[in-house]
Amino acid sequence: MGTSSSRSMMAKVWHRIFAGRKNDEGRSEIKSFKEKQKSEEAFNQRDLGKKEVLLGKIVGSVGRYSDFNSQFRLKEAHEPYRLKRIKEAMATGKILPPVELYKIKDAYYILDGNHRVSAAREFGYPSIDAHIVEFLPSKDTLENILYREKADFLLKTDLPESINLTAVGRYAYLMEQILEHQYYMEELAHEPISLKQVANDWYKTIYCPLIEIIESNQLAKSFPKRTLTDLYTYISYHQWKKGRKKRRYNIGIDEQISKNMERFRAKMMERQELDIPEMKRTATAFLHISVETGKENRIMEKLLTCKEIQEVHFVPGDFDIIAKIAMDRDLIESESEVIGHFIQNVVRRLSGVLKTKTIIPISSKQKAKKMTG
Numbered sequence: 001m002g003t004s005s006s007r008s009m010m011a012k013v014w015h016r017i018f019a020g021r022k023n024d025e026g027r028s029e030i031k032s033f034k035e036k037q038k039s040e041e042a043f044n045q046r047d048l049g050k051k052e053v054l055l056g057k058i059v060g061s062v063g064r065y066s067d068f069n070s071q072f073r074l075k076e077a078h079e080p081y082r083l084k085r086i087k088e089a090m091a092t093g094k095i096l097p098p099v100e101l102y103k104i105k106d107a108y109y110i111l112d113g114n115h116r117v118s119a120a121r122e123f124g125y126p127s128i129d130a131h132i133v134e135f136l137p138s139k140d141t142l143e144n145i146l147y148r149e150k151a152d153f154l155l156k157t158d159l160p161e162s163i164n165l166t167a168v169g170r171y172a173y174l175m176e177q178i179l180e181h182q183y184y185m186e187e188l189a190h191e192p193i194s195l196k197q198v199a200n201d202w203y204k205t206i207y208c209p210l211i212e213i214i215e216s217n218q219l220a221k222s223f224p225k226r227t228l229t230d231l232y233t234y235i236s237y238h239q240w241k242k243g244r245k246k247r248r249y250n251i252g253i254d255e256q257i258s259k260n261m262e263r264f265r266a267k268m269m270e271r272q273e274l275d276i277p278e279m280k281r282t283a284t285a286f287l288h289i290s291v292e293t294g295k296e297n298r299i300m301e302k303l304l305t306c307k308e309i310q311e312v313h314f315v316p317g318d319f320d321i322i323a324k325i326a327m328d329r330d331l332i333e334s335e336s337e338v339i340g341h342f343i344q345n346v347v348r349r350l351s352g353v354l355k356t357k358t359i360i361p362i363s364s365k366q367k368a369k370k371m372t373g
Contacts, residue, residue: 030068031060033102033109040144042104042135048155050098053108053130055121060109062102072118083115090119098129105137105147106161142168157199163207164227173233177240177261178202184262206261209268210236213257236261282326283338289321296321306346 037043061068068074074083089096099113108130110117120128136151137144145168153171154161157178165171182198214220214231223231240261258264291299300312303323311324327338 030072031107031109033060033062033104036060036104036107036109037135040104040135040137041139042137044136044138045133046136046155048103048132048134050129050131052127053101053132054127055117055125057106058101058108058110058117058128060107061114062109062111064110064114068114068118072114072121074118080115083119086115086119087122090123098131101130101132103132103134108132156195158196159199159203163229165229165233166225166227167230170230170233173237174229177206177236180261181206181265205265205269207232210257210264240264282328284324284326285339287323287325287343289323291321308342308346 058072074080086096096116099116100111101108101113102111103109111133113128113130117128134151136148146165149168149171150161150163150165153159153163153175156175163174165174178195178199181202182193182195185193185198185201210232211228214228214235219231220226220228235257239257239259258267289299296314299321303309303312303321306325308325308327309323310326313322314320325339325342327342
């Protein structure tokens with residue numbers, strides 16, 4: 001009897017588990033637009049026109065949120081005729097009209113096209129064409145203020161959503177750069193150029209190259225709470241607007257960023273036209289330079305004027321200098337050729353003027369041993 005009772009109890013437990021799972025799936029719904037609109041106080045709207053929207057960003061519906069589960073599948077067992085027709089049309093490659101979506105922040109809700117979204121997800125489509133109306137949150141929180149500033153900026157420029165700032169008022173500075181660039185481009189072209197066309201050129205030829213420099217110098221590691229766009233804005237503001245000649249970020253950035261935005265653009269475009277990054281490699285070496293007493297400081301200053309020289313150190317106990325050099329080389333050139341050419345044409349010429357004694361290339365291990373004595 002005890003065994004029978006135990007089995008009966010276990011059966012009830014398993015029944016509750018599986019029934020609970022089924023009920024949870026049945027109750028699991030997509031989100032309600034009206035509830036989100038109320039919580040965000042998002043009542044001011046504007047038309048964003050037609051765009052392609054990732055299906056993963058469509059999270060709910062305006063009127064039929066209770067009819068679909070969280071995977072946008074109809075809860076009812078019987079598949080309606082309309083959904084079957086939509087699937088048949090998609091299977092044959094027929095182009096369907098855009099769905100109608102409402103947007104609040106980064107989430108989208110279906111006004112019209114629930115079956116099309118459901119079928120697109122089932123077919124594994126990554127995105128869907130949509131006509132979008134955005135509802136802006138009105139609460140004056142920092143998050144909402146930043147969102148409204150970003151939304152206005154993106155609406156005017158049609159730039160990627162990856163441009164993210166964490167401080168209020170900075171999108172206005174980016175727009176100021178774009179307008180300045182528009183004036184420059186129109187002066188060259190002698191004709192009007194649309195703001196969105198200028199913004200696209202600014203993004204490709206100014207914003208992205210500077211972001212690349214910031215990433216390659218690993219500045220983001222020092223500012224974990226800031227975005228790449230934050231760093232772009234800070235550096236470009238001080239380089240191009242305030243023009244602080246004494247401000248230095250590090251040797252790599254200061255050498256690559258001109259003091260004028262358009263000169264920086266020209267330099268980056270020239271680099272992109274002439275260089276093929278995947279065909280470049282970095283050659284690194286250390287030089288042991290023996291110097292005459294009293295000449296060490298002057299030699300260090302001269303060495304640091306060479307862009308290839310990354311670091312210069314005194315060797316404790318000697319009037320010797322260890323210099324680290326790094327330079328690009330093509331795949332067809334060997335490291336020894338590049339380093340030898342640099343020593344012969346740059347360092348020896350410089351050291352000849354400054355009366356150094358010897359210049360000897362050393363390996364990284366030898367350098368480390370020499371530095372530690």
